Amino acid sequence: MKRLTLFAVTLAILLPLASHAAPTAEVLEVRKIWSEGAHNAFTDLIRWDGRWWCTFRESEAHVGGDGAIRILVSADGAKWKSVARLTEKGIDLRDPKLTVMPSGKLMLNCGGSVYEGRTLRGKQSRVMFSDDGRTWTAPQRVLTEGEWLWRVTWHDGVAYGAAYSAKTASSAPSGPEWSLSIYRSTDGVSWELLKKMEVTGRPNETTLGFEPNGEMLALVRCEGDDRMGRIGRALPPYQKWAWQTSNYRFGGQNAVRLPSGEWLVGTRDYTLAKPGSTAGWRTILARLENDGRLATLATFPSEGDTSYPGMVWHDSVLWVSYYSSHEGKSAIYLARVKIVER
Template structure:
């Protein structure tokens, strides 16, 4: 009897320990890129044993401008130093929200583009129906192709991509029926899971948010089930989505807070969720959380403020990782606010 009790207590202690997230040390927070332009919307990946960082850069600021371009940097030493390997733009379009996908031994960078014409347009003239996805790719990280239009994405604003098996999947949001009306991001916007065999030609797999669709990140498990974190298009709490093949039925869970520019990634056996949070009295900052039992447990809140968030994450080892983000919490020598790219190192203790 005593042995059974001791065994039960040991099992209970083990279960409690498994549910207790490890301590994460955050170090070496630094600005890694600023060129005097508005730099934003980051992503990270590891390809051929090198780390890649991408983001949007625009001399005319955050809003829709044809002067925007996407920059891709590479690090041979786990993020200590960076070199630019590619920069691209699309004529008469604002390239923004770039994201990586490693698919069929190829490194792709996707960007959702707003049509602007040859000059800057007013927000009242933004039209989701003129959105279009583009991609560049490389087989070695050195030589890059020119931007290619993604078939099947016209009228969709594309976001993060993921893959499972021989298929690639992409978040795309659009107006119901491509409605011809005033600028319509918000409650009416739909979010779709788009599917591709080659990463370039896309078709609808399923709706996962038929209202209030917004930026959504996918994470596939080994059995093909998918976990996703989606921003709420109406400004309410973010949602956790779950589905299994063929991805036609989705479960939804309220995450209890808004998340701007959401990230979901695995670090070992644990799941990380990141993005922008807003705290009364403090404003908007970029943070990372463990996802445990469908709830968020924050472990890092990075120096950030104002226009910020859209983190990228890459695991360097089971105990070391990098996170990128952008922020406008610093000023230059003239006292003017800058919007730059930042990096931090994470280690498990």
Template sequence: MKYTWTWALLALFTFITTVPIIGQKIVPAQRIWDKAPHCAFTDLLYYKNAFYCCFRESNRHVPNRWADNGKIRVLKSKDGKEWQPFALVELPGVDLRDPKISVTPDNKLMLTMGGSIYIMDKLKGGRTHIAFYNKEQNAFSKPVPIELPAEIATGMDWLWKVTWHKKDAYGLMYQAEKGTGKRIVLLVSSKDGIHYNLVSRIPITQNFPNEGAIQFDKKGNMKIIVRCEDNKAGGFYGESSYPYTEWKGYDVGKRLGGPNILITPDGRTLVATRAFDSKGTYTALMELDSNYKLQEVCRFPSGGDCSYPGLVYQNGKLYISYYSGHEKGNAIYFAQIDYDQLFPNP
């Protein structure tokens, strides 16, 4: 096992799971996987007393030959310290990437992942794919593409991350609008995780919206965070109540990359994301303030090609998975933080 520490003083310790972070900016992280040249794009789930971390493995970020096509690796850990391979998902001729993991209402593990077709590093097509874990076979099913109504399907539709609420799966899907080519984000829902229908169009005014994540508060209100490639504006935060057709939207004031969102038991809205400063990029945890602006809470050892975090709250701790290229090669990292140390009770 390898560990990344922020200060030389921490190198004196052989193992640290959490450290007091009041007054600190950087939280230690554990390097949990580096068995492929390019490991990236994580998600994290706590299910039946174990952590599941999924990510893409490949030779490179963008394929230029079939051998470079991504596979989806899933790791499992009972304690967040020792990690073991759990599953490997691949589809011949298809670059699988940006996996997300969830649990269906009938208690099955489900993977959502992009399925892209590249020819000599040029993207020629792509559809989101789904796979379900089969206990008897001890493996995930062969990935199959999601199904969309003809009126919204374009052939290049990316359902980024699925969140189950009650008996429905909800996700933010980005695409180029028919007729205009403008990048838009749609809220879609499904009963089975495969067949999706339109719920509403997200009223995003920033340019080039894309990757987005969903969470629900205790009252069933939906809260979303969306990356926008707009040099003059930040990412998008939105709120809606059932049936999720009317929206309030805000510019969060910061540029995002691969953002994830979490509503904590005490009502805080946290966002883990790629962040940017004068020195470059890094992975950070932020909190949405009362003015709907993101404020940095802490950051993790990272740099360059990085972020795409998974985010879990469990038993008074926050757990974060992410990838980074700040050490040799792109690797997968895991950090845990005592919630009360992050947000002390007044």
């Protein structure tokens, strides 16, 4: 009887653990969908109006020049058509992000930088809107000069985004601290300060996500201290944050929540990076562990200048857009990934 009781208790413990076992990832397909620009980079991906929409920046190089925002559309993810190319005279438009507003309209937010050669002289966030994905309003400035609203996430009819401000354009790990603040908006134009984040290490690019109970998740890229990514969590009203340091340095990171409750993260992997160059950079897909660490599930075909994935969970398949220069000049790629819960 004691043995039977012990077995029952052990089984009761193991069954919940098994049901929450880490997922595995199988990359089903990767295809190049665009390489027309001299430098194609910084992607985002959404599914809207029964179609796939992919956006990214086109310019002469990773930094500098007057970057343009390209938008592609596809019915099946295989054949893509360019439907818009957005520009602003004298401005480098970069890091475009697409979201669907509560009204059903599309919103695009991006950064607008001013360069003198390859030296950054100024920057301010922009937003644009569209009813059909093809015709867009003119770029409209939001927030203040120097603030970069990097990614927007809608939750319960409200847009949330983290904006960072750098006192210097240098990405060296030492130097003046950078600031990070969370804003919210109901129309994408007027933004209200929600919280000045108490995170150090020169925080910058930040992706926000939400749990069903309203808890906010923040994945923060850092360029100071040890350069490791920071993971923050806070319950409404998002004033008290708990922080963890990841085991990975982030770059262009994005995240998607699976129906199981797991969070998957796409980011640049610097593990094999060569000092002073982009050699060894990769784009990976990883599982976010409870302690803030990332457990790599897959490495996409990628090398050098790469990352900035768009991520969409659709019909039990993860769709990922990203850019990479492993085949020469940087190009835009689309991957389909099967996630298996073990």
